[in-house]
Amino acid sequence: MSQARRAPGIAPARLPEAQLAANFADLHPALNGHEALVASDRCYFCHDAPCITACPTDIDIPMFIRQIQTGQPKAAAKTIFEQNILGGMCARVCPTETLCEEACVRMTAEGEPVAIGRLQRFATDTLMTENGHPFERAPDTGRTVAVVGAGPAGLACAHRLAMKGHKVRVFDTRPKPGGLNEFGIAAYKAPDNFAQAEVDWLLRIGGIEIDLSPGLATGLDLETLAAEFDAVFLGIGLAGVNALGAPGEDLAGVMDAVDWIAKLRQSAPADVAVGRSVVVIGGGMTATDAAIQSARLGASEVSLVYRRGREAMAASDFEVDLAAASGVAVRTDARPLRVVGGVAGAQGVEFERTETGPDGKLTGTGETFVIPADMVLKAIGQTLDAPQGVTVTGGKIEIDAEGRTSRQGVWAGGDCATGGEDLTVTAVAQGRDAAESIHRALAG
Amino acid sequence: MADLRADFVGIKSPNPFWLASAPPTDKAYNVRRAFEAGWGGVVWKTLGLDPHIVNVNGPRYGVVYGADRRVLGINNIELITDRPLQVNLDEIKAVKRDYPDRAVVVSLMVPCDEESWTGIVPLVEATGADGIELNFGCPHGMSERGMGAAVGQVPEYIEMVTRWCKASTRMPVIVKLTPNITDIRYPARAAVKGGADAVSLINTVSSITSVNLDTFSPEPSIDGKGSHGGFCGPAVKPIALNMVAEIARDPECRGIPVSGIGGVTTWRDAAEFMALGCGNVQVCTAAMTYGFRVVGEMTSGLAQWMDDKGHAEVEAFRGRAVPNVTDWQYLNLNYVAKAKIDQEACIKCGRCYAACEDTSHQAISMSADRVFEVKDDECVACNLCVDVCPVEDCITMERMAPGSVDPRTGKVVEDGYANWTTHPNNPGRVAAE
Numbered sequence: 003m004s005q006a007r008r009a010p011g012i013a014p015a016r017l018p019e020a021q022l023a024a025n026f027a028d029l030h031p032a033l034n035g036h037e038a039l040v041a042s043d044r045c046y047f048c049h050d051a052p053c054i055t056a057c058p059t060d061i062d063i064p065m066f067i068r069q070i071q072t073g074q075p076k077a078a079a080k081t082i083f084e085q086n087i088l089g090g091m092c093a094r095v096c097p098t099e100t101l102c103e104e105a106c107v108r109m110t111a112e113g114e115p116v117a118i119g120r121l122q123r124f125a126t127d128t129l130m131t132e133n134g135h136p137f138e139r140a141p142d143t144g145r146t147v148a149v150v151g152a153g154p155a156g157l158a159c160a161h162r163l164a165m166k167g168h169k170v171r172v173f174d175t176r177p178k179p180g181g182l183n184e185f186g187i188a189a190y191k192a193p194d195n196f197a198q199a200e201v202d203w204l205l206r207i208g209g210i211e212i213d214l215s216p217g218l219a220t221g222l223d224l225e226t227l228a229a230e231f232d233a234v235f236l237g238i239g240l241a242g243v244n245a246l247g248a249p250g251e252d253l254a255g256v257m258d259a260v261d262w263i264a265k266l267r268q269s270a271p272a273d274v275a276v277g278r279s280v281v282v283i284g285g286g287m288t289a290t291d292a293a294i295q296s297a298r299l300g301a302s303e304v305s306l307v308y309r310r311g312r313e314a315m316a317a318s319d320f321e322v323d324l325a326a327a328s329g330v331a332v333r334t335d336a337r338p339l340r341v342v343g344g345v346a347g348a349q350g351v352e353f354e355r356t357e358t359g360p361d362g363k364l365t366g367t368g369e370t371f372v373i374p375a376d377m378v379l380k381a382i383g384q385t386l387d388a389p390q391g392v393t394v395t396g397g398k399i400e401i402d403a404e405g406r407t408s409r410q411g412v413w414a415g416g417d418c419a420t421g422g423e424d425l426t427v428t429a430v431a432q433g434r435d436a437a438e439s440i441h442r443a444l445a446g
Numbered sequence: 447m448a449d450l451r452a453d454f455v456g457i458k459s460p461n462p463f464w465l466a467s468a469p470p471t472d473k474a475y476n477v478r479r480a481f482e483a484g485w486g487g488v489v490w491k492t493l494g495l496d497p498h499i500v501n502v503n504g505p506r507y508g509v510v511y512g513a514d515r516r517v518l519g520i521n522n523i524e525l526i527t528d529r530p531l532q533v534n535l536d537e538i539k540a541v542k543r544d545y546p547d548r549a550v551v552v553s554l555m556v557p558c559d560e561e562s563w564t565g566i567v568p569l570v571e572a573t574g575a576d577g578i579e580l581n582f583g584c585p586h587g588m589s590e591r592g593m594g595a596a597v598g599q600v601p602e603y604i605e606m607v608t609r610w611c612k613a614s615t616r617m618p619v620i621v622k623l624t625p626n627i628t629d630i631r632y633p634a635r636a637a638v639k640g641g642a643d644a645v646s647l648i649n650t651v652s653s654i655t656s657v658n659l660d661t662f663s664p665e666p667s668i669d670g671k672g673s674h675g676g677f678c679g680p681a682v683k684p685i686a687l688n689m690v691a692e693i694a695r696d697p698e699c700r701g702i703p704v705s706g707i708g709g710v711t712t713w714r715d716a717a718e719f720m721a722l723g724c725g726n727v728q729v730c731t732a733a734m735t736y737g738f739r740v741v742g743e744m745t746s747g748l749a750q751w752m753d754d755k756g757h758a759e760v761e762a763f764r765g766r767a768v769p770n771v772t773d774w775q776y777l778n779l780n781y782v783a784k785a786k787i788d789q790e791a792c793i794k795c796g797r798c799y800a801a802c803e804d805t806s807h808q809a810i811s812m813s814a815d816r817v818f819e820v821k822d823d824e825c826v827a828c829n830l831c832v833d834v835c836p837v838e839d840c841i842t843m844e845r846m847a848p849g850s851v852d853p854r855t856g857k858v859v860e861d862g863y864a865n866w867t868t869h870p871n872n873p874g875r876v877a878a879e
Contacts, residue, residue: 039514039515040514043513043514046795046797046836047797048794048795048796048797049795049796049797049799049800049812050796050812050816051796052794052816107793107794107795108793110793110794111793111836111837
C-alpha cells in the first residue's frame with residue numbers, strides 16, 4: 003500500500019489520479035447501438051406491462067423499447083420525456099432493480115430482466131447528445147408560478163408548467179440548480195457533469211427563470227410568494243439532518259454524509275479528503291453512497307453500520323452488494339453509543355449490538371465493540387425544514403393526490419412531501435402531476 | 447444408434463443432408479470442406495454452357511432478420527456458375543473420385559432446346575457424378591433469358607426437357623421445381639410425365655427483401671437499383687412443407703421421390719420434411735449463415751430423435767405425416783378443444799390477453815393482479831394465445847371429452863367423426879347414410 007494511501011487522519015489524494023478516475027467513472031457505461039438492439043430484442047411488449055406499473059412516472063417502457071428496437075431511439079426518448087423530463091438522470095440513478103426491472107416478466111422467466119434502465123439511457127442520451135429538445139412551449143398564458151427548489155421535483159414541475167405557457171421562476175439556495183442530482187447522488191452515477199447538462203437542456207423549453215438566492219434559506223416566506231405569484235410549488239427537499247444524539251458527535255472528523263457528498267460532487271476526486279478508516283452510520287442510500295465513495299477515494303477500511311438487520315435497510319440489494327464489492331464492510335444490528343476520540347478528532351465509534359424483537363422493537367444487548375475511525379459519516383436520515391402555513395404530517399408536507407398542500411394556491415412534491423419513496427423518479431412524478439394540477443387550477 | 451444412411455433414387459449417401467445447388471457448392475474447395483464437415487451429399491452449383499455467365503459486382507444478397515439479427519431469410523441475385531464448364535466438370539470428377547461414398551449430383555441449366563440439354567448431359571455423366579438436377583427454378587436473372595423459372599412455370603416445357611434428359615443418360619434425373627407458380631402439382635405432374643426420377647423443391651421465392659429508405663432502392667442495391675431475387679431460409683419453410691405435402695398426396699404424382707428444400711435449418715426441420723415424404727433434404731441458408739459445421743447438429747439431432755422414438759432408419763418414419771395431410775372439408779368438426787393456461791408456468795406478460803382481446807374472441811380474462819384465465823364459454827380454440835405466448839407449453843389446447851358440454855355452444859361434444867361434407871350448414875352437403 004502506498005504511503006499516500008496509508009496517510010493517517012483525513013487526507014485527499016490517497017490514490018493515484020488514474021485510479022481515482024477509474025473508481026469514479028460511469029458505474030454503468032452507456033450501451034452502444036449494437037448492445038441496445040440486442041437488449042431491446044428481449045422485451046416482450048407485455049400487455050398493460052408490469053414495468054410501467056412499477057415506474058413512478060408511468061413511462062411507456064414497452065413502447066420506448068420497441069422504438070429502440072425498430073431503429074428510432076429519438077422517438078423512444080420522446081416517449082420517455084413525455085412522462086419524465088428527467089428521464090436521462092433517472093436512467094442513471096433509479097434503483098431499477100426494485101422498480102421496473104424487478105417487475106419485468108423476464109425476471110420471472112429467466113431471473114434476468116430486460117435492461118430497461120440502460121435502454122432508457124441509450125434513448126435519452128441519443129436525443130440529448132444531439133441537443134434535441136422534443137417539446138415546444140405553448141403561447142404565454144400571462145400566469146406566473148413560483149417553484150421553490152431546483153431539484154428534480156421543482157425542475158419537473160417547472161418544465162411542465164413552462165410547456166403549458168406559464169412563466170416560472172425557480173428559487174434555490176444552492177449555487178447551482180439540480181438539487182440532489184447535482185449535490186446528492188453518487189458521483190459515479192452521473193459523471194461528466196450530467197446534472198448541469200440536463201438542467202441546461204431542460205431549460206431550453208423557455209419561460210423558466212432560475213433564481214439562486216442564498217437568502218431564502220433563512221426564511222421561506224410563503225405569504226410573499228403566494229401574493230406575488232399565481233401559484234407556488236414547494237420542492238424544497240429535506241434540508242435538515244438527524245443528529246446522532248451520542249457523545250462525541252461534535253469531535254473533529256464527524257460529519258453529515260450529505261454535506262460530505264455535496265462537497266465531493268463539487269470537487270475533483272483527488273481534492274476530496276477522506277479518512278484512512280471510515281465509519282458510516284446508517285442504512286439508506288445516502289449511507290451506501292457515502293461508504294462506497296469513501297472506499298473508492300482510497301480509505302483503507304470502510305465500515306457501514308446499521309442498527310437493525312439487513313432486511314430493514316432502505317438501501318437496495320444492488321447498492322449493498324456494490325458497497326461490499328467496493329470493499330465496504332457492512333455490519334448490521336449495532337447502534338452507536340459514542341464517538342471515541344479527543345482533541346485530535348475522532349478515533350473510533352463504540353457500538354452496542356442490538357436485537358430486533360418480533361414487534362420490531364430494538365433493544366441493546368449490552369455487548370459493545372469499537373470500530374476505529376478517523377472519519378465518521380452520519381447518514382441517519384434527513385428532516386424537513388418546514389415552512390410556515392402548510393400542514394406537516396409525519397415530518398413531510400401533506401399533499402393530496404394532485405400535490406395540493408393544505409394551503410390554497412400552494413402545491414408541493416418530492417422528498418419534502420408525503421407520498422411515495424424518496425427517489426428522484428418519485429420527485430419527478432410529483433412535480434409533473436402538481437404542474438398539471440396547477441395548470442388546471444389556473445385555467446379554471 | 448439410428449442408421450442415417452439414405453438411398454435416394456439409387457443415390458446413396460451416409461446421411462440425408464445434402465447441400466443444395468447454391469453458392470456453397472460452387473467449386474471443389476467448398477465441396478471438399480463440406481464433405482469433411484460431414485455433409486452426406488451435394489448438388490453442385492448449376493452448370494451452364496460457355497461462355498459462362500457473369501455476376502453483378504455489387505451485393506448479391508439481401509436479408510430478413512428476426513430478433514437479435516437472427517437470419518430468417520436471405521434473398522440472392524447470384525446467377526448460375528460463373529466459371530467455364532470444363533473447370534467445373536474436372537473438379538466434379540476429382541471430388542467424386544475422392545469421396546465415392548458421398549452423393550454428387552450436378553445441377554444443370556441450359557437454353558431450352560434439345561441440343562443444349564442432350565449435349566451437356568453426357569459431359570456430366572463422364573465425371574462419374576451420381577445424378578443430375580434440372581434447374582427449373584431460379585426466379586432471377588436466368589429466367590429473363592428463358593431459363594430457370596421461365597421453364598419451371600410452363601409444365602409442358604418441364605415435361606419436354608425432362609424427357610430429353612432422360613433419353614440421354616442413365617443417371618437419375620431430378621427436376622427442381624419453382625414455388626413461383628399457383629399450384630405446385632402441375633409442374634410436378636409434368637415432371638412425372640416426362641419420366642423424372644424425382645423432384646426437388648422448393649427453389650427460391652421471388653422477393654424484394656427490403657427498401658433502402660435513404661436511396662429508395664430495393665435491397666440488395668446495385669448502384670441505386672435492385673432486382674427481385676430468390677428468397678430462402680427459415681422464413682420459406684412453411685411454403686416448402688405445403689408444396690412437398692401437395693405433391694406427396696397427389697395421386698397423379700404417383701409417389702414420385704421428393705428431395706425437400708426450403709429453410710431446413712435444424713434436424714427438426716429435416717425430420718418434418720422427411721415425415722412429409724422426402725427421401726432427403728437439401729440445405730443452403732443454414733450453411734451460409736452458420737458454416738458447414740452446422741451439419742453436426744443436424745445429423746446428431748436427427749439420430750438422437752430417431753433413437754428416442756425407436757426409428758431405426760429413415761425409412762421407418764419417412765412419409766408418416768402424409769396420410770394426415772387432408773383437405774379442410776375433411777377435418778373433424780367434432781374435435782372441440784379449449785385453451786388451458788398453466789398458471790405455474792405463466793410469466794404474466796399478458797400477450798395472450800392482448801392478442802385474444804384485441805384480435806380474436808375475447809376469451810381470456812385478466813385480473814387486477816395479472817392472472818390470465820381462459821373463458822371456456824368464449825374460447826374457440828383458435829390457438830393464437832399458444833402462438834404468441836413466449837413460454838413453451840405454458841398454454842396448451844386441451845381436447846374436450848366426448849359427452850361433455852361445450853360452454854361456448856351449449857352443445858354436447860359428440861363422439862366420433864363428422865366433417866363439413868355432411869354439415870347441415872353446407873349447401874352442398876352429401877346426405878348422411
